[in-house]
Amino acid sequence: MGSNGKKEILALNAFAPGGGAALPAALDQMVTRRRRSFGATSVLFYDRPLHVVGARGATLTASDGTQYLDLYNNVPSVGHGHxxxxxxxxxxxxxxxxxxxxxxxxxxxxxxxxxxxxxxxxxxxxxxxxxxxxxxxxxxxxxxxxxxxxxxxxxxxxxxxxxxxxxxxxxxxxxxxxxxxxxxxxxxxxxxxxxxxxxxxxxxxxxxxxxxxxxxxxxxxxxxxxxxxxxxxxxxxxxxxxxxxxxxxxxxxxxxxxxxxxxxxxxxxxxxxxxxxxxxxxxxxxxxxxxxxxxxxxxxxxxxxxxxxxxxxxxxxxxxxxxxxxxxxxxxxxxxxxDGLMENARAVGAHIAERLAALRPACPAIGEVRGAGLYLGIDIVSAADGRADPEAAGRLINGLRERGILIGAAGPLGHTLKVRPPLCLTAAEADRFVGELGALLKG
Amino acid sequence: MGSNGKKEILALNAFAPGGGAALPAALDQMVTRRRRSFGATSVLFYDRPLHVVGARGATLTASDGTQYLDLYNNVPSVGHGHxxxxxxxxxxxxxxxxxxxxxxxxxxxxxxxxxxxxxxxxxxxxxxxxxxxxxxxxxxxxxxxxxxxxxxxxxxxxxxxxxxxxxxxxxxxxxxxxxxxxxxxxxxxxxxxxxxxxxxxxxxxxxxxxxxxxxxxxxxxxxxxxxxxxxxxxxxxxxxxxxxxxxxxxxxxxxxxxxxxxxxxxxxxxxxxxxxxxxxxxxxxxxxxxxxxxxxxxxxxxxxxxxxxxxxxxxxxxxxxxxxxxxxxxxxxxxxxxDGLMENARAVGAHIAERLAALRPACPAIGEVRGAGLYLGIDIVSAADGRADPEAAGRLINGLRERGILIGAAGPLGHTLKVRPPLCLTAAEADRFVGELGALLKG
Structure with missing residues (x-):
């Protein structure tokens, strides 16, 4: 939390140096190298930062060959490497x-x-x-x-x-x-x-x-x-x-x-x-x-x-x-x-919202879902009392990363998962996201 | 002049709509098109704006095939299209x-x-x-x-x-x-x-x-x-x-x-x-x-x-x-x-300064020459009294453009020609510039 009491939302899914479990040696060296050149203003994502070498469509490829479904990046809006x-x-x-x-x-x-x-x-x-x-x-x-x-x-x-x-x-x-x-x-x-x-x-x-x-x-x-x-x-x-x-x-x-x-x-x-x-x-x-x-x-x-x-x-x-x-x-x-990407954004966005609505009865941590097209916010709440649960959102972000899905958070409390993929996201890719989210929430 | 009495140096070599001789019809259409989309903040260079289609090294190529020696552009510093x-x-x-x-x-x-x-x-x-x-x-x-x-x-x-x-x-x-x-x-x-x-x-x-x-x-x-x-x-x-x-x-x-x-x-x-x-x-x-x-x-x-x-x-x-x-x-x-470009900047910059010094006795409009490497300022002054002569500098800029050489101006009065080419400029290209400048000043 900043001293003004607000969550630093931009750093919500950030890597915190010395803040978690020890990193593998090779990754630790890369993180140290980054920090040495870029200093305090440098932010890396995830408890285990990602070493990326390529991207295509809505998929990023890491240096170990793992492919990540990208629900975060809106800059490569028509798809990575279009x-x-x-x-x-x-x-x-x-x-x-x-x-x-x-x-x-x-x-x-x-x-x-x-x-x-x-x-x-x-x-x-x-x-x-x-x-x-x-x-x-x-x-x-x-x-x-x-x-x-x-x-x-x-x-x-x-x-x-x-x-x-x-x-x-x-x-x-x-x-x-x-x-x-x-x-x-x-x-x-x-x-x-x-x-x-x-x-x-x-x-x-x-x-x-x-x-x-x-x-x-x-x-x-x-x-x-x-x-x-x-x-x-x-x-x-x-x-x-x-x-x-x-x-x-x-x-x-x-x-x-x-x-x-x-x-x-x-x-x-x-x-x-x-x-x-x-x-x-x-x-x-x-x-x-x-x-x-x-x-x-x-x-x-x-x-x-x-x-x-x-x-x-x-x-x-x-x-x-x-x-x-x-x-x-x-x-x-x-x-x-x-590529009909605006219509795709409408259809796939609506599909994700439907799938999330269907998931909610089994996953009370899913609160309100808001948005339009391929910009959705999913509130993560306490199953007990429905209150905002930013820590659970943070665990989900890092849990999804371990399952090959990249996502971030937003909102004043940082408890809103931000779905903002390249506009070429397919319904099948969307299903994979909702499936993994459900597995994590039920697990 | 701006209302604060200072020359608007950034616009010194700018095209002024309606300010000069009529443009050829095709160019006039292009200028009109530019102005329509980009409005008042749009600035084009020269009394006769340049329609550019390609560039290599220190040379820009216009749509009519004319090649221009580039003494202005410092952004493509290692050479256009390196x-x-x-x-x-x-x-x-x-x-x-x-x-x-x-x-x-x-x-x-x-x-x-x-x-x-x-x-x-x-x-x-x-x-x-x-x-x-x-x-x-x-x-x-x-x-x-x-x-x-x-x-x-x-x-x-x-x-x-x-x-x-x-x-x-x-x-x-x-x-x-x-x-x-x-x-x-x-x-x-x-x-x-x-x-x-x-x-x-x-x-x-x-x-x-x-x-x-x-x-x-x-x-x-x-x-x-x-x-x-x-x-x-x-x-x-x-x-x-x-x-x-x-x-x-x-x-x-x-x-x-x-x-x-x-x-x-x-x-x-x-x-x-x-x-x-x-x-x-x-x-x-x-x-x-x-x-x-x-x-x-x-x-x-x-x-x-x-x-x-x-x-x-x-x-x-x-x-x-x-x-x-x-x-x-x-x-x-x-x-x-x-490419040894820093050393080239030193050598060719010094060469230009020497050639200008040799030209000065015959061209009293050349005042002080300042700078280092391939960033030179050449004051253009009145032959009569040695005073700054921004109008003459403007005429030289447009005259050089007509002779296939691109240059701009600087300084509080706008009477300083700014030599700031790609760092790959050759001595032969530099000679061409000094030769054309001399020809204009003597002509």
Missing amino acids: PKVVEAVRDQVGRLNIHSRYIIDVVDHYAERLLAHFPAPLTQVALTCTGSESNDLALRLARLATSGIGVVVTETAYHGNTAAVTEVSPSSYKKGGPPAFVRAVPPPHPAHYGADVAGGFAHAVADAVAALEADGHAFAALLVDTIFSSDGVHADPPGLLASAVAAARRAGGLFIADEVQPGFGRTGTHMWGFARHGVVPDIVTLGKPMGNGIALGGVVTRPDLLAQFAGAFGYFNTFGGNPVACAAGRAVLDALAE | PKVVEAVRDQVGRLNIHSRYIIDVVDHYAERLLAHFPAPLTQVALTCTGSESNDLALRLARLATSGIGVVVTETAYHGNTAAVTEVSPSSYKKGGPPAFVRAVPPPHPAHYGADVAGGFAHAVADAVAALEADGHAFAALLVDTIFSSDGVHADPPGLLASAVAAARRAGGLFIADEVQPGFGRTGTHMWGFARHGVVPDIVTLGKPMGNGIALGGVVTRPDLLAQFAGAFGYFNTFGGNPVACAAGRAVLDALAE
Whole structure:
């Protein structure tokens, strides 16, 4: 636990040096080597860190030949080593890889392909390298446009790692918390808001804005991950964001939709998480799955916001939208469409939810299951009293790793298993996961 | 000019929509297309933007087949399309590309190869994606370690594009300037400090620190690009930074060396710009040339600074140090050594300086030539009175483009031609540049 009493959720399934049983000698040397070069900011997963040498589809291969089913990695979203992406990168890196202050066909073509997936008035994009850079730029756009500084986020939000973005990421603080111009509200869930989740959430946002203004911090933006991943995965009911966005706009603020987690079809029915909720943001931020592992992010927004910003600051992102990244991004859009991955996310996600519901009577440790498409949160609770049981979640994560399945946790208490695989996950692979989970819970 | 009276140096050689002669129809369509998708933050180079389709070594190829000698691009530092880098990327992208919370051999091997180039106590690295992310993290480390916020930079410094890094980049402001906790000093040059450049610069840093403290902004760090690129390129005399760094440390601050521009052998005699000055920084930031175009950056520092930071904040960089980026980074280190690029930078840089000195009597527009290795600044001045002549520099940049040579400008007034080619530039290519420059100046 951090000294602010919150579980360090990012480290929930982390290897703790000296914290468990002795590692095999070879692995111990690798862990020591890692620690020597990367120091205290380095995090390895699992009590027994994994030595990985390859990956394909939803499978990672370890150095001992063991194959692991990957329910964790959303970056290789169209599948590890997708042939279309691999071929696009291999082709472009041999031709040209440079910044975008020249006309380069793949850069302009990719931008058009990407923007075609957005509703008006979101017609322009600034390409970056990471979701962190995207959210950092989004905050700058919103603050300049509103002359405000205040931002409303959710209690366990994570939006990235720059100085400015850390300030709007309560989950990143091990001591203390965000500055006074950032206010956090509970995520949209009946436990916090009763039956009218949408109304309650909107009310909380409006109250947070009023509190900001009362303290002299002019309101700039409501910023949410539209599937509330690090808050424990909250997707329902569809449409719930509309009232909160309206409240933010009534107060003069912008709505920034962080699509780093839900974007690119993961939720199964829409390309973007905001679309599930029937809202059109002022600014959309993109990252992780955009290049299937090649660093690529972006800010999609209204032309007037970019114009105002360009009038005040010089901005250029050297690697942002380089031809190799754009070639990868274009191949991701191709793969999503050609492989039918959004529909697969919907179908396989629904299948997992059904299988979990069927498992629950025999496994009372399975609490609520939330989510959409291939982003599910599975609460792990005490069979005795139904309370959150993060220690059991941690044991499950490491137990599944020993059974060849990779998964992580989320939520303020860390008791929510996070199912977030490559979108090519098959029903058979999903069955293997549910089967092993059941075996562990019954064992 | 920006409303703060400073030339917008980043846009010096930029295409201005509607600002010049009409473009050919096909090019005009491409420019319109670019502007439609990317909006106001998009910058294209030259009065006649370049449509690029390929690159090799120090040569870019345009869509009409014209080959351009590249004196601008320092990102493809070991040469455009270097076979070692291309092969490394092609191989790794087909095997595995994922975050670094697993043990992955190429990641750990690359970190050791990189760290072997640094003096004690700089023994650990946090890998990022960009120089901006590196400087953003460096500021966080320094501010946490010192409990200060004040930073001293140079007057026309550029350190990147995040919110926090823009605050320490005076050159990014089109209106106003950095916040009060950032103080800018003139770059190290006799015009500002007289004959004792080192002493004068150190004095200016000490004064800036005192002014910060007097205004209640506790001092955190001296942050400089160790070849002062955007300030107009200032490299001499070697050793000049030592007194300023000592002054910063006496005042309780750290020294952050931004090696995004001078790093990886560019200065011809040392791997890092700080080494030319005989100082060991507390924090070193890396970016642009590190992956030859694949997004890769890093913060190399002391273990205690990373440990203190990790105690306060969760930090992870999803794409930072991914296996494809590390494979590219390792190939860059190989290419630098095997191709003898640092020595080539020294020899060809010296050759250019000699040729320019020989040209000067016939071309009085050539003013001072500064720099080290393959990072040179050539002041363009009025033949009549020796004053800075940014308009002439702009004409030369576009004139050279028409003669098949790509170059940019730097400095507070924008009158300094910036020679910053791939490090594989040959003496014959250098001669071609000097020959065309002379022809333009005499014509």
